[in-house]
Amino acid sequence: MKRILFLSLLCSPLLAADPVEADFYKITTFATPKETAMEVGSIDLMPDGKLALGTRRGEIWIISGAGSNDASNVSYKLFASGLHEVLGIAYNPKDKNLYATTRYEITRLKDTDNDGRADVFENVNDSWGVSGDYHEYAIGSRFDQAGDLWVTLCLTGSFSSAVPFRGWAVRIKPDGTMVPTCSGIRSPGGIGFDADGEAYYCDNQGPWHGSCTLQHLVPGSFQGHPGGNIWYDLAPNMGPRPIDPLPEAFQGGKGRKNKREGGDPDRMVTERERIKQLVPPAVYLVHGKIGNSASAIICDLSAGKFGPFSKQLFVADQSHSNLSRVYLETVNGIKQGVVIPFRSGFASGIIGGRMDEEGRVFVGGSDRGWGARGGKPFCFEKCEWTGKTPFELHEMHAKPDGFEVTFTQPIDPASAGDVKSYSMREFTYAYREEYGGDEVSEVLPKITAAKVAADGKSVRLTISPLTKGHIHELHLDGVRSAEKLPLLHKVGYYTLNEIPAK
């Protein structure tokens, strides 16, 4: 017996199971009121540690105690009901009211008699159209630094826009006026801001989208799906209507499995040169690998309380019931970056999410309509850092001849400095009208050098060739930490919209 114990102690660094996500980030599932299906569609923070939850069933719940270490301390109060699908909830610290983004309206909710239930429902703005089609979801943000609400408006179905501003992102100013802000939206799943206050949304695989994407909402830009561009006449502030991308799907009516002579003609990287308003996706959330149904965008502003990923973005997925992590940088004025798996195993499809100042990530959602891996029809959950730092790819920076990769912990110079510890694959998606698409135009580059930095926390990879516009899928299977541990997640997908000059 003693001998066995001794042996196992001796061998533990080698024999111990590899670390798992739950060692570093734990998920707590809250019980929800029996009288409702808490299909969370949106979450915002309120004063005194309270949360506001908007649901797909049109309810708004105010939650207390969700930050407590004891999940049984959570309590729920129904603030409002009967709204048309609350996929955006925003607390306004100026007037202390909640604002709900619903199917066809931003509603300001007031509790004038202070009984904990809303009694005044004011239309803040209802300028966009609604045709009755199920697909026309309206997904709203919390308030940005200017006091605006952003709303992304799903198209009528996948291809077209039956009523004004379907397929657009709009801003609602504090005075209630609407400013058309970006065209080219297809099927948004979530909207959020980075640490600098820049707005992003997630679009979903479909026409003009080979994969789900994280996209930078640059005011005045065209985000890629031309279906809603018929409304430029109603948006003089946006300037002239962009020229249409090439409707590749009409060229011969071939199915996407059919081979085309000379390959697929249309690429985001070439269409960007023709269509000046077109902003490429900041990050492709690679279909089937990162997720299938991208939703909430959560920025870590907790200054370390959520672990080592300060200011990075976390993107949720309804179908995969997971969170992925995104590090972004700006090259030649364009946002781009890497997405890395982060945490799977949420109970249902995640739709809404928000991090509080203490670094607690509150998420919730439902599997309704598309199915979700989590298995439960709906959920409200919390994801927290356990205090242990995982060995992870931390940041990935594009360089003229490769990438610089940083890590959350010191690396083992021998393995990290060996080019055989890495492999890379480059690919893209056709930018075309047809639904979805394969990973195409594969390039298998050579990794010619892997140079570990003097501080032992980063490595400089030299790669030949880099392909502008391609997703660069980096595998780091052989890299070990100084403690000889493998990476918790051994892959990152970098979308190389621009190759830096230096």
Added chain:
Amino acid sequence: MTRLLFAAFLAAASARAVEPAVFSVKTMTAQMKYDTAELLVQPGQPVKITFENGDDLPHNLVFCQPGTDTAAMALKQMEKPEEALKRNWLPDDPRIWAHSKMLNPHEKEVVSFSAPGKAGSYPYVCTFPGHALTMRGVLKVAVMGDTLHDLQFALYLGNWQKLPDFSKLKPHREGKIDDNLIQVKLDDYKNEFGVVFTGKLIAPKKGSYRFFLSSDDGARILIDGKEVVAYDGIHPAGDIKEQGLTLEEGEHAFRLEYFQGGGNIELYAAWKGADFQITPLSKWLHPNWQGGTKKQKEFDPIPLVVKDEAVIYRNFIQGAGNRGIGVGYPGGVNIAWSAESMNLALIWRGAFMDASRHWNSRGGGHEKPLGYDVLQPTGEVTPAFFVTDKPEAEWPKWDKAKRYEGFHWLGYSLDAKRSPTFRYTWQGAEIEESFTVEGNGNMAEGHAKLIRTLKVAGKLPANAWYRVGSGAFESKDGMFISKGPLSYRITVSDAQLAGQNLVIPAKTGTMTITYQWAQ
């Protein structure tokens, strides 16, 4: 689901389109067979077949005229195989009237068509070489019988083990069933209740008829006051009970008594005559009934129960456009108000709304009111206010792609009982609108009334009119009685009939309009 075509002509009041027959047909793996040998539809009925190829070979689904030798037709292609290959093995034969594509393994296609107008047996077959001998079936087109007329229900509350003597009980709620199909989805009660359905059944000629019944829990059918078939007690809807009898030509009193203890709620009734196939009289179909029109699966109802406070439901409500706001008031009266036209769109009695359509799957489509006696006093999504020097003129009609100019939606506030006051502006004037209920909308004799109060502040344009009703009205004793199929009365001061419009000169101040169902 009115299954009989001629009943739709007979009963103009309840006329509505025959619902599509929805089927799923699959090819079986490595068996050279379809999984469905027979499909039963009505003449002219829209048919939607989801055809799925579960086999490892290509297959199609080809419908032919009665009497076609399908095997010979398929075989004939081998005389010119290159031409047939170009046609993807679809024979060039005038007897083919509907078909799918040639599906590759594990592909799927939805085939839609209208069933032939003529009754008969229409063969279907796979025309890929060598498949036609065993991969075949028959689409049977047959006339169905009449369904019930003037179907009414009375709901009773109680806990029973067997059917009670309903004649000694007082109903909790009564009303009529617009689609004339027996159904227990009328209310917000899930356990411990009973329902008595009464209506008329018209026998097309003197002869023998057969009645079918299954239920969970107990039920019985009475014709002209005499029990025909019974399935009493607490049980699941396992068996179908049946019994025949002779009926004289003409109208007969139909009565079905049903009670629910707990658990599942299911009720199936049907009849059959010498000249028509088994014809359901109920919305729900027993899985073993011999008909072939399978309904698509519906969702379990999620009724929104109105207790002592008003309940609001903003979603797509049939007849209230895309910005409809449903309000269920205590007292069994409900409305849908439109934040598109800033007008009352619908009024109905009984139960409020069923949210299951919107709270399942992706939530598509417009849901109709759950209750009954639905009134639409003016057209769908038309404003009440309008400037015209001819009040008999046609009021603006809804253009789904546009918004009504001059209107601005402000929102609503709730009073202590959660009843909303809607607010909007029109041409600069501010308007508030609220509703109260009198009587009991849960009872046909409950004298239910909806009282609409309008407060207009600010200046209105000249020649501004406010329309409270449209259609044909008769003015009597200070009331306006609608001459539409569903009679109701409007009481309002200063109203005048102008053509099809019942209008009031719009002015600043307070207006009260009362809507009441004729008893």
